[in-house]
Amino acid sequence: MTGKKERSLQQLAEKIAVCQKCPLFKNGRPVAGQGQPSKRLMMIGEAPGYHESVQGHPFVGRAGRLLDDLFTLINLKRDQVFITNILKHRPPNNRDPLPQEVKTCRPFLDQQIKIVNPRLLITLGRFAMEKFIDNAKISQIHGQARWVDWFDERLLVLPLYHPAAALRSNFIKDLLEKDFLKINNILDSLDKKGKEEGNSLNNQTKGDVDDQLKIF
Ligand code: SF4
Secondary structure (H helix, E strand, O other): OOOOOHHHHHHHHHHHHOOOOOOHHHHOOOOOOOOOOOOOOEEOOOOOOOOHHHOOOOOOOOHHHHHHHHHHHOOOOOHHHHEOOOOOOOOHHHOOHHHHHHHHHHHHHHHHHHOOOOOOEEOOOOOHHHOOOOOOHHHOOOOOEEEEHHHHHHHEEEEEHHHHHHOOHHHHHHHHHHHHHHHHHHHHHHHHHHHHHHHHHOOOOOOHHHHHHOOO
């Protein structure tokens, strides 16, 4: 059965499919996102690459296979996470996103976040991290969950290295694996705290959950 969140995401994907707000629409098929929103887990990468654009799905190819291995490591199925990117269309030659492109495409991502209402939002790589955390280096804060202000709400953001970076460096791959292993602990901790208080996570105070997260 398709739920309200799935329908809203599908409607948004239909808008993304016809978007021409920036020149990137000329670079092939957009990738709106993939995965179920019901677990309220969200993962954000940078932009589709060639293979993603051809298939219309995020994280295919070698980086996608590594991501699948990482999900297996923590007994999570890929489709239990809603995965998307900062940009929905592919930049030419896989160059870095331009600030104006990020700004123009941002309302789509913001709406996706609103719909999914993630209890944990995982950013992959520097560009996704920078959308939520200012003046930080991924080498210094990877694997450290933190609350960030987002419009009138707060999001729990876990910045991780991008799988493509892990493919280029075994050192980063080890770090990414170690950081991935923290995901279930963070979720368990949030669930435990929510059950104890009989409240949803969103009703907890920042201090409550910060205390829980100190153990990571
Ligand atoms: S990248 Fe984003 S803003 Fe640009 S055309 Fe695609 S969907 Fe529209």
